[in-house]
Amino acid sequence: MYYLCNENFEHKLKKFDIQKIRADFPILKREVNGKPLVYLDNGATTQKPKTVIDAITNYYSDMNSNVHRGVHYLSQISTDAFEVTRRKVQEFINAREDAEVIITKGTTDSINLVAACYGKAFIHAGDEIIISAMEHHSNIVPWQMLCEEKGAVLRVIPMNNYGELDMDAYKSLLSEKTKLVSVTYVSNSLGTINPVKEIIKLAHAKNVPVLLDAAQAVQHIAIDVQDLDVDFLAFSGHKMYAPTGVGVLYGKRELLDSMPPYQGGGDMIKDVTFEKTTYNELPFKFEAGTPNIEAGICLAVAIDYINDLGIENIRAYEDELLDYATSKIKEIAGVKIIGEAAKKSSVLSFVVDGVHPYDIGVILDKLGIAVRTGHHCAQPVMDLFNISGTVRASLAVYNTKEDIDNFIAGLTRALKMLL
Structure with missing residues (x-):
């Protein structure tokens, strides 16, 4: 993993301005269901910068x-x-x-x-x-x-x-x-x-x-x-x-x-x-x-x-976000992460005892939070874990810790409604 506290990494990130990056993506300014969009479905497709x-x-x-x-x-x-x-x-x-x-x-x-x-x-x-x-x-x-x-x-x-x-x-x-x-x-x-x-x-x-x-x-x-x-x-x-x-x-x-x-x-x-x-x-x-x-x-x-951003800078930043999201979701009772390999990249999949992933995804959507639910075109993986599917939050370079905090708050709210 890469960490933002590393001095050499901090030097590389002097021009890595997350708010400037977010401004490059027009769709991130919109609202969904009256809430600011939190887009965490990047494994399905990424949003497009204005240059593209x-x-x-x-x-x-x-x-x-x-x-x-x-x-x-x-x-x-x-x-x-x-x-x-x-x-x-x-x-x-x-x-x-x-x-x-x-x-x-x-x-x-x-x-x-x-x-x-x-x-x-x-x-x-x-x-x-x-x-x-x-x-x-x-x-x-x-x-x-x-x-x-x-x-x-x-x-x-x-x-x-x-x-x-x-x-x-x-x-x-x-x-x-x-x-x-x-x-x-x-x-x-x-x-x-x-x-x-x-x-x-x-x-x-x-x-x-x-x-x-x-x-x-x-x-x-x-x-x-x-x-x-x-x-x-x-x-x-x-x-x-x-x-x-x-x-x-x-x-x-x-x-x-x-x-x-x-x-x-x-x-x-x-x-x-x-x-x-x-x-x-x-x-x-x-x-x-x-x-x-x-x-x-x-x-x-x-x-x-x-x-222009630097692929190594992107990886380091996303690794930091994934570490943060993983630590936060582990604080929620009943959540089980699916996929805990020592080396991971930008994907957080999980299930909750007694709750269907689809129901979580629907409530999160009402809060403006986009995640993916289901088997993710990897049905044999789900069969191996003996589950029907997962909720998947997947990260990109324009995501922030604030996005993750909103996602965790939304998930907590959803589980209070569903359990």
Whole structure:
């Protein structure tokens, strides 16, 4: 964990003005049900800073045109802006080259791309794919579908009662039959930060590639794909202050080159005749059709926003908030935290004896407090804890201790009504 009392950290945060940051997000000024908005549903999607909102307007006001296809001015400047994003992502995750950055619709689309393309080329009957017990449905269902299609077997790394993976069990699952490991970097339902570098190293010792679902990591943790030596990395723009409908698949060139394309259509081809089609080079081989251009361009703006604040500053600040929220909620009788891993990021999930999570969420909403309730698209996690769902408060850089105090007060009020 990081702490604000650290002198070096305080020096880094001289320009980290939380009230200025909050002013960057127009929606935080609004009221919900007559109460100031307390937005604690950032694991589902983050709010957007004014720079991103302005960039959306600017695209449609001054640049709107299709990309990669026109010689006219608007098409050229739109294409240039779209390709800036690819290079920004390359730098943000330290990919070797921008051709390893595929622009997708989001994390789900990226994982499905790998399942379809890597699966078509390299997964056969009797092969095994390893995932973990804490995965989002988007990192379960595509592999189940692939295994059913190919006659392959899905293996699951178990976890303990704290929400931490059993690494000894993982080692025992790795075998000559293993053809891919696909795990989440940070659990969306528990907040657990997995030991991904160790997971990758152990898989590579068996010549097995690894995909990381970084949807809940990339906005909180500095990611260096070369240092991790990860083979595939997937994440979404809308969870890192960009618009919905855009995401990224990073893949090592040698793997992407070896995979057939995901979809057929415009942009992913070099030559087309009725007899044969020659596919385009990377990254365009995997980018059929017109992309979500404005969202793609605005992803670069969101990355700039994160870089201006500093990802390490963001992580340190959010860790301090999570520590504060955890200590406060533990003071409330009857509350049980679900997910108490030693290493966590920005997620506080809990249940209350005798109270349905939905009922808590409804009352909090009446008080202007936005949280998420249910299984969080991680139903197997809930089954392991023998619960139907949790209340999840998830944090972002614009949240404050005052937000947490209001949330705790609202939760206390809700429980008085429900118990």
